[in-house]
Amino acid sequence: MTMDVPIFPILINPTFTILDHQQWIGRLAYIFFGIILPPSIPKFYLSTRTDSGQIIEEVLMPVDTTDLFNELCVVEDQESLLIVLKRWANRYSIFDLVQAQGFTAKELKNLHPPSYIKELSWKHSEWLIATIKEIRSAHLQKRETMNLEEYYDFIERIRENLIKAEDRVERDAQTLYSLCAAYHLFITKTPVHMVGTPFPGGFKVQKIGEEYFCPVKEKQKDVPEALCKFCVAKQLKI
Template sequence: MVNKLEDLDFTGKITVEELLLILKKEASDISMTDIMTAHTYLVAEGKYVQGNYREEYLKAYVKGFILRLKEIKNNQNKFKGTVNACELKEAVELLNEQEQMLFKIRSKESHFFKIYKIISIYTTFVLDEPIHIVGTPFPGNLKVKYENGTYFCPVKEKQKDNPNAVCGFCIAEQDENV
C-alpha cells in the first residue's frame, strides 16, 4: 500500500477510497505537539488580521484545518469513483513546492503546513468542497459562500496566480459579486 501522496502512481486510476486511506495515514502521523504548534502559529498569524474579524478568522482556520484532522482519521464513509490523477498530481506538486519554499524561509510554519497539505487534498479531492470552509472571512467583510450547489470564493481570481496560494486547484468559483 502507498503511504504518501508523493508515492502515488499518477499515471493510473486513483480511487477516492485509496486517496482517503493515504490521507488517513498521513493524518495519523501528525502528533499532538504538531497540532499545538500549528495552533500557536495560527494564533500568532492572527495578530496581522484586522481586529474586527480576527476571532472569526481564527475559528474558521481552526475548524477548517486543525479539527478536520480528526474528521479524516474517523471518516468511515464509502466513496465511489476516481479522482482526476492529473489534477491531483499538479496539486501535490504545488504543495510540495510551497513546502520546500517555506522550509527555506520559515521552518516554524512546517507543522501547520503538514496539516494544510492534507486538508487541502482531502477537501478538494475527497469531499469535493473548497479548501476554506463556508463562512471563512476575508478582508472587506467577504466570505466563502455556498449557493445553489456551487461554492463561491471572494478572492479566487486575485489569488489564482499566487504561487503561495492553493486557489488553482480549489473547487470554489470566483464570487462574481466581488
C-alpha cells in the same frame, strides 16, 4: 520530568493574551476531549542548554513530514489517497495541532482589524479540528475518478511551498494544512476554506444550493503559494 508547555493562544484565546499553564491544558482538554486527544499524549523532546546553563525542553512533532509528503507522491486514486490521509491523521497529536496554530497566529497577527483576526482565527481552528476528525472516520461513499494530472500539479505546488518554509515549524504546519487540503479537494470535492471563512471586506465563503462561492477566487488563483486554482469554489459576485 517537568514540561514547560508552549503557549499558542490562537486556538483557545484569539485575543492573544497569555494563558496560565493549567488554563491552557484545561481548555485544550475541553476542546479536544473525544475528538483529537489520544489516550496518552506522546512526549517528544529536544533538550538544549543555554549559555547560562538553563535547560530548555522543546516538544517535537512526532509526525515525519518528509515521510508523509513522500506517501502523498505515490497516490494513484481516491482510495489510496484516503488510506494515506487516514493513517497520518491518526498520528497527529494535540500538540501537533497547537504548534501549527502557533504558526498561524504569527501569520495573522499583522492583519486588521482585531475583530477580523479573532473571527478568522476561530474559523481556522474550527476547520483544522473538524477536518482531522472527519478524515479519521472517513469512508468513500462512492469511488470517483481522480484527476491525477491536477493532483500531481497540487503536489508540486505543495513541494514548492515546503521548500520555501523558513523553519521546521512552518514546514510542519504547511504539511498538516496540505493534508487537510488534499482531503477537501480530492476526496469530498469541497473548498479549501470552509463555508463561513471571512475575507477582508466582510465577504465570506458561501454555499448556495450545491455550489460553493469564494470572494477571492479570481484574485488568488494565480498566486504561486495559494491552492485556489485547485479549489471547487467559484468566484462570488461582489
